[in-house]
Amino acid sequence: MRHVSSSRRQFLRAASSTAALMACSPLLAAKKRLPNIVLIMADDLGWRELGCYGQKHIRTPHIDQLAAEGMRFEQFYAGAAVCAPSRCILMTGKHGGHAFVRDNYEVKNPAKGIFGGQFPLPAGETTMAEVLRAKGYATGCFGKWGLGGPGTEGGPLSQGFDTFYGFNCQRHAHNLYPRYLVHDLKNEPLPGNTRGQTGQTYGPQRIADEMLEFVRKSGDRPFFLYYPTVIPHLALQVPDEEMKPYLGAWKETPYKGRSYQKHDTPKACYAAMITFLDKQVGRLMATLRKQGVDRDTLVIFTSDNGTTHLKAQVDYTFFESVGPLRGLKGSLYEGGIRVPMVARWPGRISAGSVTDQLGIGYDFLATFAEIVGAPSPAGCDGASLLPTLLGKPVEQTQHQYLFWDFAGYGGQLAVRMGKWKGIRRGLRKKPAAPLELYDLATDIGEQDNVAAKHPEVAARIAEIMRTARTEPAIARYRFGEYGG
Helix, strand or coil, X not given: CCCCCCCHHHHHHHHCCHHHHHHCCCCCCCCCCCCEEEEEEECCCCCCCCHHHCCCXXXXXXXXXHHHCCXXXXXXXXXXXXXXXXXXXXXXXXXXXXXXXXXXXXXXXXXXXCCCCECCCCCCCCCHHHHHHCCCCEEEEEEECCCCCCCCCCCHHHCCCCEEEEECCCCHXXXXXXXXXXXXXXXXXXXXXXXXXXXXXXXXXXXXXXXXXXXXXXXXXXXXXXXXXXXXXXXXCCCXXXXXXXXXXXXXXXXXXXXXXXXXXXXXXXXHHHHHHHHHHHHHHHHHHHCXXXXXXXXXXXXXXXXXXXXXXXXXXXXXXXXXXXXXXXXXXXXXXXXXXXXXXXXXXXXXXXXXXXXXXXXXXXXXXXXXXXXXXXXXXXXXXXXXXXXXXXHCCCCCCEEEEECCCCCEEEEEECCEEEEXXXXXXXXXXXXXXXXXXXXXXXXXXXXXXXXXXXXHHHHHHHHCCCCCCCCCCCCCCCXX
């Protein structure tokens, strides 16, 4: 796709010119009001953990309805295999080889009981929130941020959001009954919570309530709602009332607790957490209808990466969380990065449609920019998915390849090029690790390494791995895998 060669300041100034931008978007030039955009991102939700993707044990009727009324992507990917880099890639529209954040890295806060957040996204980056706010959108983020502590250059209020409510720091979100949640730049105490197994106020409930209030207060101004929910990321915690429908449904092996809170019925709790998230999606859709903006709102649901690999807490085999795919969270095999993606936009996206179009988290910024008539920021690697969403596949720009550069879990690189998938693992200890090659058209489970049979394909992918990446600015720091 064409890149705009300009500084960040020039981009934002140019984006403020409504007349120029509307000329870039014939699709929307005749509309008086730009559409609302809602981006819901689950945390560690696997490819097959929704009913609309084949889940048999967990009930997700509201998300399934989104898919029934819109479009379901069968080949959509997260930009990374863990939290912080996936969020960076999504926000900035840059693939892992160009993104600033390529692993989880926490910055400690010296204050006792206060979390510091992750390494901050630089001020020089342009986010989707900035692109949309320059077009007059009210922008709100509700959930888990993970790209810089409050008041830093990477904090949500410094990166284009008018308001933020939730867990700024990823490790803070490892308990869903926190002592406080962050509201803009302040810590809001939650009385009755001690970061124990239960408490008085369930964090995800408070976040959802604030998210809905943002929608109610939007008025006539178009809004961008980013809802990076903390569910179903561990710990296993949900209000008792939410768990009742699943208690006794399956044989349970209690989790005794180690890195996260213990739980006697982990299967029931995990299922209840996902159903709780589904209920919040239902509440959101009901609020949009009540506000009269249901048909003027694009709603997208996806996940930041695959299901957690901690089987004692989440029995991914029982739930068939990633179906036939190989790998889980932290892996660049398909199970770690192929994720659900559904999009609903009445009157524009055909109900009940399914697509095999390749898409990835760094496509969202380009998609939203085209919808509102804004240029994509300089350096954006994404391709707008708007033609696919509108049922015009012949107009869809195709990626030459999808690219992942992930510093965590030993260091990994991956490339998807058509039906081919190349991956190299263990690069920290073995920089010259061999390239594995898989034909996803016949081997979706990545079991048969055909690199020796197709040396010319393997060579092309190896060259992409060599040339498509730059060293991140934080490469000099020691990356940590704790906090995602």
